[in-house]
């Protein structure tokens with residue numbers, strides 16, 4: 001079975017690629033990071049898996065359409081699709097943000113996910129089989145001071161729900177995962193530059209786990225598997241209890257718990 005992962009050369013996408021390859025899927029990495037993608041492919045091929053790299057910018061709608069055709073003809077029917085390519089953002093306000101950077105982030109995070117789902121989803125629907133898992137975020141459910149990123153992840157939640165309905169009767173399930181801070185190269189770079197605080201991250205969940213890409217990949221794999229045959233239209237938090245803990249801790253009547 002062929003699985004396509006955009007952003008599969010690094011971080012959460014790479015972890016999904018490795019997890020799906022380990023399950024026996026033939027994997028296609030679609031990424032701008034050609035060198036890193038080729039390294040992942042080499043690694044997997046040497047371990048006996050089937051892996052392929054395709055260079056692309058997910059914000060290029062027509063390129064995504066032509067890649068979908070190419071991959072279907074070269075690798076066979078695509079049954080799993082993970083639009084994971086995305087860029088992070090540093091804190092800022094709506095009034096002060098750089099509008100060009102805002103537009104580029106939307107082109108990649110939202111439009112890239114949309115182009116990918118349309119390009120591959122059409123054929124999946126025609127065949128009546130497949131599973132798509134979007135990468136949302138805790139930002140899909142709550143506002144953060146990330147003026148481009150936060151709304152883009154909310155939009156991905158809504159897109160996921162709409163496609164779950166449009167594709168559902170044609171045999172394609174559509175879900176998402178909503179990770180909290182996840183220790184990917186993108187997040188590590190922001191921790192190193194002082195844009196994120198690892199100590200705050202460590203204390204933010206309900207359990208003592210700093211989420212790693214493999215935790216997200218496990219959830220993605222579950223949603224793609226037959227074990228999730230009755231699940232569609234769901235954005236599954238992979239947040240170590242972040243959402244519950246954050247609301248709990250903000251209770252104005254006080255928190256009867258000293259180490260939360």
Ligand SMILES: NC(=O)c1ccc[n+]([C@@H]2O[C@H](COP(=O)([O-])OP(=O)(O)OC[C@H]3O[C@@H](n4cnc5c(N)ncnc54)[C@H](O)[C@@H]3O)[C@@H](O)[C@H]2O)c1
Nearest residue numbers: 007009010011012031032033057058085086181182184186
């Ligand atoms: N790291 C986190 O804390 C976190 C939390 C929640 C959600 N996410 C989401 O997970 C996804 C992956 O993020 P990550 O932290 O693994 O980042 P990452 O930088 O480690 O990996 C992102 C990959 O996407 C690729 N990419 C970026 N723009 C692209 C484009 N226009 N076309 C093709 N490929 C492109 C990059 O080359 C890279 O390989 C993103 O959607 C991000 O929003 C991350």
